[in-house]
Amino acid sequence: MKKGFKFVFMTILVIALMLGSFFLGNKIAITSGDKIILNKNDFNIYSKTDQMKAVIDKYFLFDIDERKLEDEVYKGLFKGLNDPYSEYLTKEEFSSFKESTSGEYKGVGIFITVTEDNLIKVVSPIKDSPAFKAGIKPDDIIYSINGEAYPGDKLNEATAIMKGKDGDDVKLVIKRKNASGAYDSIDVDIKIEKIKLLTVESKVIDDLGYLHISQFGEHTFEEFTENYEKLKDQNVKGIILDLRNNPGGLKDSCVKIADYLLPEGPIVKTVDKNKKEEVDMSDAKEENIPMVVLTNGGSASASEILTGAIKDYEKATIVGENTYGKGIVQTIAPAKSFGINDEGAIKLTVQEYFTPKDKKIHKIGVKPDVEVKLPDDVINFGPDFIDTDTQLKKAIEILQKD
Structure with missing residues (x-):
């Protein structure tokens, strides 16, 4: 299985680019009177920032939180990209981000x-x-x-x-x-x-196995294979893989599960701004238990990588609603990893991904083979709510016909 990057990829995924840090308040000269000029002719983003900081220092009425001001400068740089997935993370935000993939x-x-x-x-x-x-x-x-x-x-x-x-x-x-x-x-x-957060749960419904993945975290692949093998030991005749409301997570975990299920061939192709392609591959081992995959509008990112690959290989029937449509990859790393004197991190959109058959997902999503919507008044779904879960009912119906 080929890995595209050395850093861990996330779907909310990050590699920081070498970005120069700002040094507020330096390299400026304030002349007499109110006029503020730069001591060089090159009016670039750095010198303008220094000038504006000097104005704030000289005229702003209230106390200044220097740390917050500096953080907001960095955040503003990424906000200018007009990409909601690219941002500067403070030390505290980066810690919270890492926590969200750890399982607790x-x-x-x-x-x-x-x-x-x-x-x-x-x-x-x-x-x-x-x-x-x-x-x-x-x-x-x-x-x-x-x-x-x-x-x-x-x-x-x-x-x-x-x-x-x-x-x-x-x-x-x-x-x-x-x-x-x-x-x-x-x-x-x-x-x-x-x-x-245990990311995988399983249950037997009649003679069928039910697997729900809530997100792709650090331990999801191990949880998935353990639950899958347990269902196989119970001689289930089919598997329902529920990816509804799964917002994504670690690309590596998702790719490992795809490799476990699929035959030899490409799983996902990622392409960067320079048109450089990376392809994650599956080996020849595969699973052949009949399967239905459940999706909805909350199935995003890494969920769409897995769903798109399964659909392209025709390994399962996709049932439910169109997925979210987040087909871009973010990479994240500490700023210090790249020589930036900062305790935070940079999250940046660096690639777009495509299914094995080169289908675009971003802002399109994956269309189900059998479209089934939950009634508007239905909030909960899964085996405990099978009486009102029309999507799960359809999955059971399809597998029992096979």
């Missing part, structure tokens, strides 16, 4: 992203988390937290509040689109809890 953290239990119109949108709630139990759904818009509105450019601040202290209550105002296309406003009270 605290919070309300939702994966969120920023929309093109600068809103914070729910990709998916974590099953059995406080947000899940409170009825938060994919595509909900988080409008306000504890009475304060949070647009997309305040994503990190919003995340910090929702990852507060154990037992804290968080009051959310959710905007949810109704059947007419308008947005209803919903008040939700959620308690922050420690969340230990």
